[in-house]
Amino acid sequence: MRIWVASVLLLDIGIRASDIEAHYSNMGVLPLHVLHANAWNQYFFSLHVLSGMWQFQAILFAIAAAAAVCLLLGYHTRWATAISWILLVSLHNRNPLITQSGDSLLRMLLFWGMFLPWHRHYSVDARRSLTSETSSHYLSAATAAYIMQVGWVYVFTALLKSGPDWTEDGTALYYALSLDQILMPGGRILYQFPLLMEQLTHATYFLELWLPFVLLIPWRNTWFRMLFFIAIVGLHIGISLTLFVGLFYLISISAVIGLLPTPVMNVVDQYMRKGYAKFQKRWARRGANWRSPLDLQVQLKWTSPKWAQAFPRKYVREGLVLVAMVLAFWWNLSTLGKTYLQVPERLHWATLVPRLDQNWSMFAPNVFKDDGWYVLEGSTNSNKKVDLNQQGKEPDTTKPASVMSLFKNDRWRKYSENYLFTPNEYMRPYYCFYLLRRWNESHPPEEQIHELSVIYMKEFSLPDYKTAPIQREVLCHCKP
Numbered sequence: 263m264r265i266w267v268a269s270v271l272l273l274d275i276g277i278r279a280s281d282i283e284a285h286y287s288n289m290g291v292l293p294l295h296v297l298h299a300n301a302w303n304q305y306f307f308s309l310h311v312l313s314g315m316w317q318f319q320a321i322l323f324a325i326a327a328a329a330a331v332c333l334l335l336g337y338h339t340r341w342a343t344a345i346s347w348i349l350l351v352s353l354h355n356r357n358p359l360i361t362q363s364g365d366s367l368l369r370m371l372l373f374w375g376m377f378l379p380w381h382r383h384y385s386v387d388a389r390r391s392l393t394s395e396t397s398s399h400y401l402s403a404a405t406a407a408y409i410m411q412v413g414w415v416y417v418f419t420a421l422l423k424s425g426p427d428w429t430e431d432g433t434a435l436y437y438a439l440s441l442d443q444i445l446m447p448g449g450r451i452l453y454q455f456p457l458l459m460e461q462l463t464h465a466t467y468f469l470e471l472w473l474p475f476v477l478l479i480p481w482r483n484t485w486f487r488m489l490f491f492i493a494i495v496g497l498h499i500g501i502s503l504t505l506f507v508g509l510f511y512l513i514s515i516s517a518v519i520g521l522l523p524t525p526v527m528n529v530v531d532q533y534m535r536k537g538y539a540k541f542q543k544r545w546a547r548r549g550a551n552w553r554s555p556l557d558l559q560v561q562l563k564w565t566s567p568k569w570a571q572a573f574p575r576k577y578v579r580e581g582l583v584l585v586a587m588v589l590a591f592w593w594n595l596s597t598l599g600k601t602y603l604q605v606p607e608r609l610h611w612a613t614l615v616p617r618l619d620q621n622w623s624m625f626a627p628n629v630f631k632d633d634g635w636y637v638l639e640g641s642t643n644s645n646k647k648v649d650l651n652q653q654g655k656e657p658d659t660t661k662p663a664s665v666m667s668l669f670k671n672d673r674w675r676k677y678s679e680n681y682l683f684t685p686n687e688y689m690r691p692y693y694c695f696y697l698l699r700r701w702n703e704s705h706p707p708e709e710q711i712h713e714l715s716v717i718y719m720k721e722f723s724l725p726d727y728k729t730a731p732i733q734r735e736v737l738c739h740c741k742p
Contacts, residue, residue, distance in 0.1 A: 263520035264380035267371050268334035270512050271346060274368070275330060277509075277671055278353070279323050284696065285357050285673065288314030291693045292357050300688045301358050305614035309349070310356035322349060336385020340376060347372035351617045359680045359689060360673040364510030366620045370411055370590070371517055373616065377404035377583050380520075384534065398524045403583040410587060412517050413474035416494075418594050418622045420471035425628030428467050432460035433725070437629035438505060440723040442665035443675060448503030469493060477521070484523040494518050508672025590618040597621050634720040634732075635665045636678060638697060640711035648711065650697055659719055659734065681737065682718065690716065694740035702742075713741045 284290040292301070294314045310322055326349040332342035350369055354361050379400055381387040427434040439445060439453045452459060473493055476486040495518065498511040522530075593613050595603040597620075605613060613619050638650035639657045649657040651668050662668060669675040680686050681693065694716050702710040716738040722730035 263371075263516060264336065264339070264375065265334055265384065266516035266519045267368070267375065268330050268346075270368065270509060270516050271330045271350070271372075272327060272334070273512070274509055275323060275327050278673065279320075281670070281673060282319050282323065283316040285360060285677075286310060286319045286353075287316040289316065289696075289699075291677065291696050292359060292689065293692065296688065296692060297356070303355075303614060305611045306355040306617075307615065308352040308355040310352050322352070325349065326353070336381050336387050339381035339385060339387050343372055343375045343380075347376060354617065359686070360677050362508065362510060362672070362676055363622060363624050364508065364513040366617075366622075367415060367517060368509075368513045369617055370620065371408075371513075373586070373618070374404055374408045374411060374583075377402070377579060378408060378520075398527070403580045403587065407583055407587040407590075408520065409477055410591065412521065413477050414591065414594055415514075415517075415622055416470040416474050418597065419624050419626065420467055421598060422623045422626035423467060423470075423628075424626070427628045428463065428626075432463040434625060434629050435459040435463040435466070437631060437723055438625055440729075441630065441633045442635065442661070442721075443633060443669075443679070444506040445666060446502075446504050446506055448500075449505055452504055466497070469497065484525055487521045487523050488526065491518050491521055506666050506672065506675065508675075585612075586616070586618055589613045590620065593619050594622070597623065631723045632682070632720060633723055633729075634718050635662060635668060637717040637719060638714065639717055640698070640701065640714045642709055642711050644708045646709075648709075650701055650714070654709075659732075661719070661721075681716075690738035691740055694738045695742075698740060698742060713739065715739045 278285065281290075285292065288294055294311055297311070310319060312318070326346065329342050329345040329349065332338060333346055347369070350372060354365055354369065423429070423434070425434075427437060436453075436456060436459050439449045439459065445453075452462075473490060476490055479486050495515055498514045501507055502511040589605070589609070589612055592603075592605050596605050636651055637657055637659060640648050640650055642648060647657050648654045652658070666675070669678065677693075681689060694714055697716075698711060698714045701714075715736050718735045718737050720733040720735055724730060
């Protein structure tokens with residue numbers, strides 16, 4: 263699980279780094295003063311808000327990538343996990359307009375990972391350890407919190423899906439696949455079978471609500487965990503083939519890797535050891551004086567003071583994890599909308615500072631019916647109309663063959679989704695001016711634009727493969 267989480271984290275850092283100016287600097291779509299005025303929580307912390315320069319952000323990204331590589335290799339694993347978690351929380355707080363549920367799960371996996379022994383195997387730390395721990399059994403508050411976290415992701419997303427799309431007529435998947443902004447090729451095929459979509463809707467709801475409870479069955483753990491693992495991995499592979507959800511499916515798969523039982527991992531271990539032996543032989547051929555990085559024997563020893571040696575750190579750690587688990591679970595309960603389940607305001611700081619808050623309202627309570635696409639209509643100095651979304655072609659309000667292809671990545675798709683909501687009107691002019699500036703910087707004077715309109719072609723999904731008449735909405739108009 264450590265290797266999977268670190269790999270996904272590196273992939274996430276790489277994708278985010280490709281938009282480092284747009285999403286994390288004052289030259290982008292969310293300058294610091296706008297963040298603090300509109301989207302900041304008093305209990306958040308972020309190293310990324312210390313400067314609005316993209317160069318400063320690049321330094322933090324480089325540190326995060328180095329920590330993720332150390333986590334991948336299992337080198338000083340606890341420190342690598344802690345640094346990765348701190349920088350990920352900092353990154354999420356810097357731009358909440360592009361975060362999704364997968365980010366919350368990745369954040370929580372790193373948080374619980376700080377207290378899990380995921381340095382014991384397949385790591386530099388395990389090879390450097392003088393007292394190698396070979397047991398595959400481990401019990402602590404952190405293992406309980408990890409299993410509960412995996413389970414309640416699905417239980418709470420099912421509880422939040424309280425609308426008739428899920429609980430009555432089974433049309434949730436139909437409406438989800440009607441959203442061209444997230445429709446994948448596999449979804450186009452499935453969209454042609456209404457009865458199958460209805461059955462899959464009910465099956466998904468049932469699986470999310472009840473399957474996690476098999477993790478609590480105290481006997482035949484191997485079989486029940488493999489049942490959960492196969493079902494969840496199958497669910498997320500199916501989602502990735504039909505809907506554009508970014509890294510969410512990879513994060514979700516990495517979360518359940520840690521549930522693989524010992525007999526399965528023993529088989530995996532045999533293959534990994536054979537592969538490692540081949541790697542060692544190839545490395546040895548490169549030079550007699552070279553050594554594999556996995557054979558590093560550098561020992562960084564730390565001698566604890568006497569008072570710390572006598573201090574019951576284990577019990578403090580277990581108590582801290584139990585408190586965090588209770589707060590995270592309580593926050594999940596509060597998302598159900600019941601007054602008597604709300605976390606008291608005086609405890610919000612304890613949940614929000616470490617970002618234990620989470621909300622699994624994915625396609626809940628009903629699936630969005632509003633769909634559409636953007637037309638970025640600019641007027642050049644030569645009085646020509648261009649669409650920035652179509653590489654400068656003449657604006658055309660006809661629906662593109664693939665609306666999803668208009669987005670560079672899922673971060674931009676999520677941003678465009680938030681761009682539509684009325685409470686987020688404050689963000690609209692900054693996106694408009696960002697697009698205008700970027701276009702003018704890369705085009706000659708006669709092709710530069712002197713005004714830009716962000717237009718949304720709204721298409722409302724109706725039952726039986728019908729849509730309401732398309733509405734043209736000008737969300738923002740800006741001039742330099």
